[in-house]
Amino acid sequence: MKRVLIVHFANLNKAGRVIKEIEALKEDYYLDTIGIIGSGYQDVGFFKYKPNGLKTKIDKVIRLLNIQFFRYGHVLSQDYNLGCIEGIEHLLRPDIIIAHNSTGLYFSRCLCKEKEWDIPIILNEHEYEFDDVGNFISSLTKRPMRYYLRHHYNDACKIIACGEYIAREYEKTFNIPNGSVEVIPNVRDYFESITPHKTDENNIKLVHHGIAIPGRQLEDLVKIMDYLDPDRYSLHLYLMQTDKRYYSSINELCKRYSNIEIHVPVEYGQIPTMLNDYDIGISFVPPDSFNHIYCLPNKFFEFVQGRLAIAVGNSPQMAEYIERYDLGVYCNEYSSKEIASRIASLSTDDIERFKSNSNKHAYELSSEMIIPRLKKIVYEFIGK
16 A cells, blocks of 8 residues: 655644544555654554754744844744654655645655655645734744745645635635635534434523633623523533633633533544534634634534534634525624524524534535545545
8 A cells, every 4th residue: 555644743633634634544545644642543653743842942032033034944944854753764755745734844845855755745724824913923933934835835736725715815825826725624524323302492502612712702602691591591611721711711700600501521522422412503703813704613513413503603604604504593793792692583493493404414514525535635646
């Protein structure tokens, strides 16, 4: 069998897009990965990214100075170098590389140059990684990768992104030919055994799950309950304590409400089953950045696999899916009061219809439809 290398400088066991690639390719190819923590798959090779801590801190200062003087080549050469990968000398030559984000693409290019490998590289972009509005430091430190991608995007034989709007933004910003970036959403596995449960019109349960960080403005999500009948509606939160201080503040806020409950998060593979106990899944993201405005998150597809009705804010990409498949409601503006009004306007029959449509389209909106596309992309360049 031929060999595929997946490069993503992250915890691979929590990287949904990497997991999908492994699931799609593990039967037909030998797989190796490079990341911070391994994927957990026994038959998948793993090479750990482990930068020198002290050197990394010193380099940050040097990089900022070099960035100011536009010495981007020097800056890039300091990041993600081969010496940061444990056991890299034992890596067998792959037939193709799947590189996540521009850092992965740049590293893969350097790896191929060092090893004198002439092999194709697929670039898997997640969100729009240069979304730095209002963050000067982040914008500054990303200049080298922005410069690199603008001038060397064709180091990749194929580029994929998680949403239509994000794909078109890459094409526009980096002068990539229109339609070249292929869209592969962050869908979940198909949970065949899950079916919608009957809605109790006197006990409608809303649910939200995800990370607790200030940028998500979960206070606005909690405020939705100010406009809903506490005797009829309840909100259930499954929050990861990514920012412990912020999580504590949200926890304290929720204690003021008799109809809000915070639960212990469940494992990744159990999320759709957990969601099935509820009626309406909520994704309410502040439209304060490109990625927030045009997001199409994992949780949207997890709501579908949980066979829920869905309520979202003014998120155009999610709204398109909601309209296309008749899955729920969305807002025209970012307002806790408006989304509460949309939810309150739903009859029990409406909620049942949305749940039924989630069930109807769960297979179509799952990885069962994505895995063949991932296989096809790889096969197009290296065959089997």
